[in-house]
Amino acid sequence: MAPRFQGIDFYDADSLLSEEERAVRDTVRDWVEDELMPVIAEHYLAGKFPKELVPRMAELGFFGANLPEEYGCAGLNNVAYGLIMQELERGDSGVRSFASVQGALVMYPIYAFGSEDQKKTYLPRLASGELIGCFGLTEPDYGSNPGGMITVAKETKDGWVLNGAKMWITNGSTAQVAIVWAKTGAIDDVASIRGFIVPTDAKGFTAKDQKGKLSLRASDTSELVLEDVRVPKDALLPNSGGLKSPLMCLTQARYGIAWGAIGAAMACFDEAVSYAKNRVMFGKPIGGFQIQQVRLAEMLTEITKAQLLCVQLGRLKDNGTMTPQQVSLAKRNNVDMATECAREARRLLGANGILAEYQAMRHLANLESVYTYEGTHDVHSLILGQEITGLNAFGA
Amino acid sequence: MSHVLAVVEQRDGALRKVSHEVVTGARRLADALGGEVHALVVASGPVTGADQLGRFGADRVVTVTGDGFARYAPEGMAAVVAERATAGGHGAVVCAATATGKDLAPRVAAKLGVPLASDVTDVAVEGGAVVVTRPVYAGKANLRLKVTATPAVVSLRPNVFTPLERPKAATAEAVATSTPAGRVTVREIKAAPAGTLDVAEAPIVVSGGRGLKEPANFKLLEDLAAAFGGQAAVGASRAVVDAGWRGHGEQVGQTGKTVSPTLYVAVGISGAIQHLAGMRTSKVIVAINKDKDAPIFKAADYGIVGDLFEVVPKLTEEIRKARG
Amino acid sequence: MKIAVCIKRVPDSEARVKVAGDGTSLDAAGVKFILNPYDEFAVEEALQRKEAAGTGEVTVIAVGPAASQETIRTALAMGADRGVLLQADAVPADGLAVARALAAELRDGGYDLILCGKMAIDDQSYQVGPMLAELLDLPCVTAVTKLELAAGTGTAEREVEGGVEVVEFPLPAVVTADKGLNEPRYPALKGIMAAKKKPLEVKPLAAGAAGVAVLGMTLPPERQEGKIVGEGAAAVPELVRLLREEAKVL
Numbered sequence: 001m002a003p004r005f006q007g008i009d010f011y012d013a014d015s016l017l018s019e020e021e022r023a024v025r026d027t028v029r030d031w032v033e034d035e036l037m038p039v040i041a042e043h044y045l046a047g048k049f050p051k052e053l054v055p056r057m058a059e060l061g062f063f064g065a066n067l068p069e070e071y072g073c074a075g076l077n078n079v080a081y082g083l084i085m086q087e088l089e090r091g092d093s094g095v096r097s098f099a100s101v102q103g104a105l106v107m108y109p110i111y112a113f114g115s116e117d118q119k120k121t122y123l124p125r126l127a128s129g130e131l132i133g134c135f136g137l138t139e140p141d142y143g144s145n146p147g148g149m150i151t152v153a154k155e156t157k158d159g160w161v162l163n164g165a166k167m168w169i170t171n172g173s174t175a176q177v178a179i180v181w182a183k184t185g186a187i188d189d190v191a192s193i194r195g196f197i198v199p200t201d202a203k204g205f206t207a208k209d210q211k212g213k214l215s216l217r218a219s220d221t222s223e224l225v226l227e228d229v230r231v232p233k234d235a236l237l238p239n240s241g242g243l244k245s246p247l248m249c250l251t252q253a254r255y256g257i258a259w260g261a262i263g264a265a266m267a268c269f270d271e272a273v274s275y276a277k278n279r280v281m282f283g284k285p286i287g288g289f290q291i292q293q294v295r296l297a298e299m300l301t302e303i304t305k306a307q308l309l310c311v312q313l314g315r316l317k318d319n320g321t322m323t324p325q326q327v328s329l330a331k332r333n334n335v336d337m338a339t340e341c342a343r344e345a346r347r348l349l350g351a352n353g354i355l356a357e358y359q360a361m362r363h364l365a366n367l368e369s370v371y372t373y374e375g376t377h378d379v380h381s382l383i384l385g386q387e388i389t390g391l392n393a394f395g396a
Numbered sequence: 397m398s399h400v401l402a403v404v405e406q407r408d409g410a411l412r413k414v415s416h417e418v419v420t421g422a423r424r425l426a427d428a429l430g431g432e433v434h435a436l437v438v439a440s441g442p443v444t445g446a447d448q449l450g451r452f453g454a455d456r457v458v459t460v461t462g463d464g465f466a467r468y469a470p471e472g473m474a475a476v477v478a479e480r481a482t483a484g485g486h487g488a489v490v491c492a493a494t495a496t497g498k499d500l501a502p503r504v505a506a507k508l509g510v511p512l513a514s515d516v517t518d519v520a521v522e523g524g525a526v527v528v529t530r531p532v533y534a535g536k537a538n539l540r541l542k543v544t545a546t547p548a549v550v551s552l553r554p555n556v557f558t559p560l561e562r563p564k565a566a567t568a569e570a571v572a573t574s575t576p577a578g579r580v581t582v583r584e585i586k587a588a589p590a591g592t593l594d595v596a597e598a599p600i601v602v603s604g605g606r607g608l609k610e611p612a613n614f615k616l617l618e619d620l621a622a623a624f625g626g627q628a629a630v631g632a633s634r635a636v637v638d639a640g641w642r643g644h645g646e647q648v649g650q651t652g653k654t655v656s657p658t659l660y661v662a663v664g665i666s667g668a669i670q671h672l673a674g675m676r677t678s679k680v681i682v683a684i685n686k687d688k689d690a691p692i693f694k695a696a697d698y699g700i701v702g703d704l705f706e707v708v709p710k711l712t713e714e715i716r717k718a719r720g
Numbered sequence: 721m722k723i724a725v726c727i728k729r730v731p732d733s734e735a736r737v738k739v740a741g742d743g744t745s746l747d748a749a750g751v752k753f754i755l756n757p758y759d760e761f762a763v764e765e766a767l768q769r770k771e772a773a774g775t776g777e778v779t780v781i782a783v784g785p786a787a788s789q790e791t792i793r794t795a796l797a798m799g800a801d802r803g804v805l806l807q808a809d810a811v812p813a814d815g816l817a818v819a820r821a822l823a824a825e826l827r828d829g830g831y832d833l834i835l836c837g838k839m840a841i842d843d844q845s846y847q848v849g850p851m852l853a854e855l856l857d858l859p860c861v862t863a864v865t866k867l868e869l870a871a872g873t874g875t876a877e878r879e880v881e882g883g884v885e886v887v888e889f890p891l892p893a894v895v896t897a898d899k900g901l902n903e904p905r906y907p908a909l910k911g912i913m914a915a916k917k918k919p920l921e922v923k924p925l926a927a928g929a930a931g932v933a934v935l936g937m938t939l940p941p942e943r944q945e946g947k948i949v950g951e952g953a954a955a956v957p958e959l960v961r962l963l964r965e966e967a968k969v970l
Binding site: 499 | 731733734735737739746757813814815816817819841842843844845846847848849850851853854855859860861862863865875877878879880881882883884885886887888889890899900930931932933934935936937938939940943944945946947948949950951952953955956957959960962963964967969970
């Protein structure tokens with residue numbers, strides 16, 4: 001029986017955390033160890049999201065944890081929120097994706113752009129896991145360029161009618177509620193983008209799982225099709241407007257992902273260290289050979305840097321001064337370094353590293369998605385490039 | 397010169413074997429203190445086996461009988477022991493750190509207003525005071541403790557104080573008591589299946605872990621245990637207890653039982669620290685595991701690397717032959 | 721229902737044990753401290769009893785250094801209502817001294833039930849619970865794996881060698897918890913936030929004279945390196961020979 005995961009903390013980052021932040025981190029860490037780790041490999045291989053864990057996660061307060069208590073949420077600060085994502089992704093990126101979507105991409109837009117009525121109606125039920133939500137922004141032909149979306153919402157006498165398709169939607173097939181972004185004006189009018197709360201059992205709404213994924217297998221990824229889906233007037237998120245609104249949601253999610261990637265890297269490093277100390281070849285543990293030591297030193301260095309980066313990012317967010325570009329830097333760096341850690345760990349594990357029994361390759365495969373979603377690595381490079389130089393290198 | 401009160405255990409009128417260890421430990425202390433060993437058993441009638449205690453060094457065997465003392469009666473027995481210790485001016489009171497002893501000894505100590513040195517693995521006298529050694533941090537360290545109060549109340553870890561024959565001409569006394577049994581009553585003891593030895597008391601323990609693959613395969617270990625002729629108990633790692641394959645009473649390890657048998661055979665157990673904490677003081681440890689890098693081999697005195705489904709039946713056969 | 725739970729801050733079970741410079745205690749550097757696992761069962765039991773009764777209060781009390789406040793807050797985060805810390809730099813090695821301090825604090829509280837863990841995983845002394853009961857003149861059952869309470873009485877099960885004892889006792893009482901009594905809940909995130917606002921009183925520990933003195937703490941001798949006798953069933957005869965002739969255990 002493997003010893004319990006104790007975290008990686010080479011520079012005593014714990015001393016930068018408050019007692020509550022550490023307590024939050026420990027609750028999630030223990031829950032992941034006891035309830036997720038025993039079942040994740042089999043779920044990943046079967047291509048199934050462990051939906052049965054959702055009620056427990058909700059009960060413990062994992063969803064929308066940084067939203068206010070008055071809406072049934074835990075009311076935590078953003079460092080604590082980040083630590084939740086870190087520990088969930090230490091378990092699996094797909095499970096963390098569920099929490100990111102539920103909290104940052106469904107509950108957050110309702111909180112930020114919704115009416116008081118919408119907040120009171122939906123937030124407590126999303127926090128409790130009674131309702132599962134999904135976020136419909138990306139389309140089959142519009143990924144890195146969300147402003148190009150062709151999903152439209154036409155105003156009618158008593159509401160709106162939506163038409164379009166969304167793709168790569170986490171939780172799509174299990175959600176009861178979808179936050180759909182659509183253009184209410186002309187097809188090239190980006191400013192007319194608004195958000196809508198669409199019940200997934202509405203007539204004309206279908207969600208179908210995308211099959212054949214080799215990454216994020218323990219997560220539901222779906223296509224959404226909206227064919228003349230009619231919603232009432234109060235489905236509109238009244239304070240949403242323009243691309244800025246969904247991008248604000250993405251900033252929330254990306255913030256959590258920067259932390260999450262650290263968790264994945266920690267899991268891979270921890271497993272690699274243990275393996276290196278126990279696996280004997282040529283009469284000694286492989287951890288005593290120079291090449292493996294270099295691998296492990298690199299991983300520890302990157303994890304340590306990423307941890308300190310995120311703690312400061314969290315403090316900036318709590319202070320209200322965090323910028324989206326600061327999040328881009330962290331998401332880009334941390335996911336990239338985590339992917340490297342996973343790959344190097346996989347290599348250190350040798351042949352054993354291709355088995356689902358070990359974590360590295362599952363994290364490696366997952367992280368390829370995390371590298372691509374929520375703004376690809378390259379897009380974040382350009383966001384930073386523009387921030388640094390003032391010059392737009394995005395293309396057209 | 398100070399006498400030692402050795403509190404022995406009985407159940408339903410029969411002396412429990414751990415009592416020999418208690419008297420052995422008490423004898424060691426008494427010799428150092430220059431006194432006698434007075435064995436005390438509390439029961440509801442005569443106790444079979446009590447007359448054997450002289451063999452292990454008891455100078456006196458006192459059987460105190462009263463209503464409600466057929467089984468363990470926490471309050472009444474604690475009162476009786478405390479009374480006898482005070483009346484006899486004993487310098488030390490010794491019991492076994494069994495389930496009963498762990499319950500009884502603290503009550504006795506508190507009644508006497510003195511500390512308790514519990515679950516000790518060694519007793520000695522230095523400068524007239526009782527000094528004990530006891531494991532702490534799951535056996536990762538040992539503490540040496542001097543008891544400055546009198547009497548020194550001490551409980552002995554089972555299976556450590558190997559019974560030593562030190563025959564004395566023990567006088568037997570029978571005393572009736574009217575001390576009430578007390579407010580806490582043992583209504584019944586739900587017995588484990590007949591013939592099963594408790595892991596914490598068996599001289600030989602054969603333990604199984606996840607390597608056995610399925611609960612039904614524990615039959616292999618039951619057969620091996622049986623080959624030792626009633627001396628062996630079957631133990632289990634935490635993983636298989638948590639998985640529901642075996643009962644918690646068989647769990648060896650930090651959150652299960654700490655055992656100290658003469659021979660511990662770990663089958664299909666990897667050797668996690670928490671498991672080792674429960675059996676590391678066993679006299680001889682044998683490990684059988686297909687993974688030659690399993691940590692258990694570092695803790696074992698002898699190991700066989702191989703498929704337990706082949707090794708264990710062969711071992712069972714060889715043990716039967718060896719025992720004739 | 722008014723329930724008190726005695727808890728202790730202890731080193732994590734995976735902690736590396738090193739002896740401190742004074743030769744008598746644990747070197748705490750780098751050690752992670754947690755709520756004693758057996759006390760978790762006690763806290764959980766208290767919370768379940770309070771929830772079943774629909775009303776009541778759960779007080780947790782600890783003896784220990786200032787850092788024990790964190791441990792108390794873990795219990796408050798699980799759902800306990802208030803905490804008391806009897807503060808001393810080091811927990812007395814004498815369990816009776818600890819029990820006396822707890823008894824003084826709990827005596828006039830009018831508790832229906834006092835719960836403790838059966839033992840602390842650091843000193844493994846197994847004594848504070850029953851000693852506390854003795855000092856408060858309350859009935860006590862130790863190492864309980866099953867507990868049922870009715871009006872004024874309780875029935876408990878505890879593992880003994882060779883079986884399970886079924887014990888009856890009147891309330892109020894002291895009960896010490898063993899693994900298997902329940903499944904302790906994780907401190908929910910809302911609970912962690914709420915814990916900060918719950919009352920936590922800190923008082924100095926009035927320790928009486930100690931009846932024991934710690935002479936020293938040592939690490940056990942390294943076991944002699946063992947040997948792999950061989951591979952597979954073919955190695956069995958040699959193993960049996962060694963057990964009989966060398967180890968002399970057959």
